[in-house]
Amino acid sequence: MSDFALVVRDLSIVGDSERLLLSLDVLTVSPGETIGIRGPSGAGKSTLLFALAGLVKVKSGSVHWGDCNFASLNEEARSRFRRHHIGMIFQDFLLFEELDALSNAAIATGYIRSISQNDLRKNAADVLEKLKVRDIANRTIASFSGGERQRVAIARALAHDPAIILADEPTASLDRVAADALIDDLVALVRAENKTLIAVSHDGHLHEKMDRVIEIVDGQMVREVSNA
Amino acid sequence: MPDIYYDRLLPLWEALSPDMQDGLLLLFSILPCLMVGFIVTRGLKPFTLVKAMLWQFRWTNLVFVGLIAVSVALGVGLIAQERGLRRGTAKAAEKFDLIIASPGSEISNVMATVYLQASDMPLLDGKLYDEIANHDQVAFAAPIAFGDSFAGHPVIGTTPEFMAHLSGDLGEGKAFASHFEAVIGSNVDLDVGDRFTPAHGVGDSADAGAHDGDVFKVVGRMRKTGSPWDKAILVPVEAVWLVHGLGTGHRQARSGQVGPPFDPELFPGTPAILVHADQLWANYALKSEFSRPNSMAYFPGAVLSQLHGLLGDVRQVMSVMAVITQVLVTAGVLTGLVILTRLFSRRLALLRAVGAPRRFLFAIVWSFAATLIGSGALLGILLGFATTSVISGIVSERTDILVEASLSWPEFHLVALFVSFTILLAMFPAFLALRRPVVADLRT
Numbered sequence: 001m002s003d004f005a006l007v008v009r010d011l012s013i014v015g016d017s018e019r020l021l022l023s024l025d026v027l028t029v030s031p032g033e034t035i036g037i038r039g040p041s042g043a044g045k046s047t048l049l050f051a052l053a054g055l056v057k058v059k060s061g062s063v064h065w066g067d068c069n070f071a072s073l074n075e076e077a078r079s080r081f082r083r084h085h086i087g088m089i090f091q092d093f094l095l096f097e098e099l100d101a102l103s104n105a106a107i108a109t110g111y112i113r114s115i116s117q118n119d120l121r122k123n124a125a126d127v128l129e130k131l132k133v134r135d136i137a138n139r140t141i142a143s144f145s146g147g148e149r150q151r152v153a154i155a156r157a158l159a160h161d162p163a164i165i166l167a168d169e170p171t172a173s174l175d176r177v178a179a180d181a182l183i184d185d186l187v188a189l190v191r192a193e194n195k196t197l198i199a200v201s202h203d204g205h206l207h208e209k210m211d212r213v214i215e216i217v218d219g220q221m222v223r224e225v226s227n228a
Numbered sequence: 229m230p231d232i233y234y235d236r237l238l239p240l241w242e243a244l245s246p247d248m249q250d251g252l253l254l255l256f257s258i259l260p261c262l263m264v265g266f267i268v269t270r271g272l273k274p275f276t277l278v279k280a281m282l283w284q285f286r287w288t289n290l291v292f293v294g295l296i297a298v299s300v301a302l303g304v305g306l307i308a309q310e311r312g313l314r315r316g317t318a319k320a321a322e323k324f325d326l327i328i329a330s331p332g333s334e335i336s337n338v339m340a341t342v343y344l345q346a347s348d349m350p351l352l353d354g355k356l357y358d359e360i361a362n363h364d365q366v367a368f369a370a371p372i373a374f375g376d377s378f379a380g381h382p383v384i385g386t387t388p389e390f391m392a393h394l395s396g397d398l399g400e401g402k403a404f405a406s407h408f409e410a411v412i413g414s415n416v417d418l419d420v421g422d423r424f425t426p427a428h429g430v431g432d433s434a435d436a437g438a439h440d441g442d443v444f445k446v447v448g449r450m451r452k453t454g455s456p457w458d459k460a461i462l463v464p465v466e467a468v469w470l471v472h473g474l475g476t477g478h479r480q481a482r483s484g485q486v487g488p489p490f491d492p493e494l495f496p497g498t499p500a501i502l503v504h505a506d507q508l509w510a511n512y513a514l515k516s517e518f519s520r521p522n523s524m525a526y527f528p529g530a531v532l533s534q535l536h537g538l539l540g541d542v543r544q545v546m547s548v549m550a551v552i553t554q555v556l557v558t559a560g561v562l563t564g565l566v567i568l569t570r571l572f573s574r575r576l577a578l579l580r581a582v583g584a585p586r587r588f589l590f591a592i593v594w595s596f597a598a599t600l601i602g603s604g605a606l607l608g609i610l611l612g613f614a615t616t617s618v619i620s621g622i623v624s625e626r627t628d629i630l631v632e633a634s635l636s637w638p639e640f641h642l643v644a645l646f647v648s649f650t651i652l653l654a655m656f657p658a659f660l661a662l663r664r665p666v667v668a669d670l671r672t
Contacts, residue, residue, distance in 0.1 A: 083583030098280040111588040
């Protein structure tokens with residue numbers, strides 16, 4: 001858990017031919033807060049998420065986390081920032097089918113040196129336990145259902161104990177029952193661990209569980225709803 | 229620097245044993261890729277993901293490994309086969325110090341005399357034989373008379389000294405002591421005690437009935453020599469002359485004698501004489517002395533050396549072709565790897581999205597390529613050795629020249645250089661993988 005808020009100011013991102021993809025005056029996300037981002041397709045939701053992860057080039061503005069404006073960092077430094085402070089969840093899981101669940105969840109053992117390999121694997125196993133898939137942790141992903149896969153992907157995002165979780169349509173590939181169960185478990189987990197969750201989604205059920213929901217249309221933040 | 233090289237390094241290098249030098253050369257050859265491997269993977273553990281990627285595209289990867297293996301096997305097999313053939317033919321000829329024959333082609337003569345590939349050759353007369361046999365420097369001079377055969381085995385007329393020189397102690401039985409006794413080579417399908425009548429000539433044109441009534445008895449079997457003589461049947465040269473109605477080469481009073489001295493007046497002639505001198509230098513003097521208008525003296529080893537030179541030239545040309553094949557296969561494989569990394573692009577993008585350092589991605593792609601290349605090279609060595617063994621067996625079977633397949637340092641040096649070169653080239657697809665757009669790849 002970190003005490004730092006995530007603060008976005010005057011963020012501007014352009015695409016090919018200088019087309020404006022996202023323009024955001026200010027967005028502050030408190031530590032431990034859960035935020036939903038919604039909006040029509042192509043509105044800039046995922047662009048915001050990738051900007052927060054430092055994966056897209058920012059034309060202007062800042063993304064501060066504590067003293068660090070990682071929008072201004074070079075690629076390797078942004079990568080290091082993600083490695084230590086951000087966990088990412090994707091719509092279609094992006095797991096290594098040939099590996100078992102635990103190896104997928106503990107994938108960071110390959111490149112993270114600040115946490116011991118054993119601790120990282122133990123963290124991964126613990127998260128799998130909390131997400132109720134510990135009993136299948138040694139099976140390869142190929143035999144898993146969509147819900148189980150996304151739980152493994154969540155465990156991968158949390159195994160290195162990041163402060164911020166960024167999720168891009170985490171329930172889009174799941175049926176309603178699996179999606180609802182996953183939302184409940186994910187939200188409960190991030191709250192229990194006091195992590196910041198920012199989730200882009202079209203899923204109204206997910207947004208109902210968030211502390212706050214912001215709506216983006218044509219690259220602009222047009223609405224903000226608090227569920228508190 | 230030159231002083232240090234000539235004064236210190238060169239003597240140090242020359243003081244090392246050949247195996248040590250070869251081992252160090254191998255290490256130096258492979259060192260660049262070991263260093264790159266160490267630098268690229270230091271502190272990282274990419275192998276779990278490399279294994280996953282290898283398994284994901286296992287059939288494609290097997291094709292890559294197979295292609296590399298075949299190209300490496302070509303190079304390895306070519307060198308090993310040429311060396312085996314060179315050693316085998318040299319070993320087969322090592323007992324033939326100096327041969328004197330009628331002037332003509334030395335190569336044809338070597339083929340007929342050493343490798344028993346029969347051909348018509350003019351005969352040397354008794355006067356010349358007598359001069360050679362009684363020369364101070366000659367330990368013994370053995371007529372080698374060929375032209376007859378039995379069941380495909382050449383029947384060679386010679387002397388007991390030559391038989392002992394060729395085989396040493398017999399493997400079985402005793403040496404021939406009378407005219408119609410025979411000693412067989414180790415691969416002749418006869419037993420001691422068997423009897424046979426030779427045909428006149430060899431091969432399809434042999435006349436089986438020409439020597440009817442002339443029956444030889446097998447009295448001994450030579451040890452294996454690893455030469456075509458293992459399939460030969462040795463008989464007293466007097467018997468060869470007798471079955472052709474030429475007498476025995478001895479006066480009547482000594483007509484039962486086997487071996488020299490022969491009577492120069494009664495000596496019917498021989499296509500070749502093997503000359504053995506006790507002193508090495510004497511061979512050169514004898515060669516010089518008996519190189520005359522009516523005789524040709526030559527060292528089979530020198531003729532072989534010319535043939536080996538030709539063989540070496542052919543090997544060099546084929547080696548260049550093998551290297552070109554390796555380069556083309558490598559280029560193909562690396563192009564394939566570039567395409568394959570595009571198939572990995574989502575996974576690589578995922579790794580970058582979750583914060584894996586660029587060096588980790590580089591390590592994965594490079595290790596993946598290095599595994600394919602290394603496995604292909606190792607498999608290629610085994611394949612090359614297996615192929616060489618099979619071909620050597622066939623050559624030995626057909627020629628009776630013992631061609632032994634073996635792997636030696638030059639093959640390992642070649643493979644090490646190939647592996648080093650290609651593994652360094654494998655950094656190219658690894659660099660390309662780093663240049664891919666992360667977000668675009670995540671969304672594909």
